[in-house]
Amino acid sequence: MNSPSSSAEEAPDLVCQLDNVQGMVDALTTVRWKRQQDAVMELSEHGVVLIVEETGCLQAKVYLQRELFTRYEYNGQGRPRFGVSLGLFVDCLNTFSVPGQSSILEIRYPGPDMQLLLKSVDSLDACIYAEIRTRIPDTVSWDYNFEPAGSTPLTFTVKSAALKEAIDDLEWPGSSIQINLQPVPPIVTFRGEGHGDLQIDLMYYVNTDLLVAFHCDRQVSYKYVLNMTFEHYIHRTTSSLLIVLVLTLMLLGTNTSSFELQLLTFQAA
Incomplete structure (x- = not known):
């Protein structure tokens, strides 16, 4: 039998559910300006942030506040980040989006091999399941701070x-x-x-x-x-x-x- 402490250690950083998958697709599509687009996802108790960058001079962030989710359970330490293919993520989300019908999607991170896990949970008869490989983000300055010390942006x-x-x-x-x-x-x-x-x-x-x-x-x-x-x-x-x-x-x-x-x-x- 697992002790309560070991169960807490095995808890994923994030388990959340969303009933407006198409809205999330629309939001992420706005920052997908090329076919092969990488992104960094950042998790926190306040929500999910997706960050993309172009040639070191243009950075875009999509903020998905926790209030957008019907369920949001965060157990991570600090603000964990991981890299993901934005195109693959959007394509997977489209699989869970049914036109004219509300579908509930569960997102979980990390999986056993640090995957991003997606699963439909609104039907007892069928289930759509997807795993997306993630990567360790490059050591890049996603958060720029070019202002002199003490100045206000x-x-x-x-x-x-x-x-x-x-x-x-x-x-x-x-x-x-x-x-x-x-x-x-x-x-x-x-x-x-x-x-x-x-x-x-x-x-x-x-x-x-x-x-x-x-x-x-x-x-x-x-x-x-x-x-x-x-x-x-x-x-x-x-x-x-x-x-x-x-x-x-x-x-x-x-x-x-x-x-x-x-x-x-x-x-x-």
């Missing part, structure tokens, strides 16, 4: 629909974009160059339905060459989810800059 939160509309209006493909932030009055300015010049201003307190949050203590200006990866990322957002895009502008050096993309995902009402 410059961030603003804008709804993805508004950002997509700005991209369409500015005709950015193949050209550049300049992002300006100033604290007084609090405003974010997008300026497109290439096919003429066009400027879009989002004023905090005035456009609160579009510009959800704004944190800036000094005036800054960053210029980027927009590539197809970023455009594809924005255009993959779906109406079935409320997706808020957070752009964190980070100073890398004197003349270079980068930004971090984070997806905060919630079920639509």
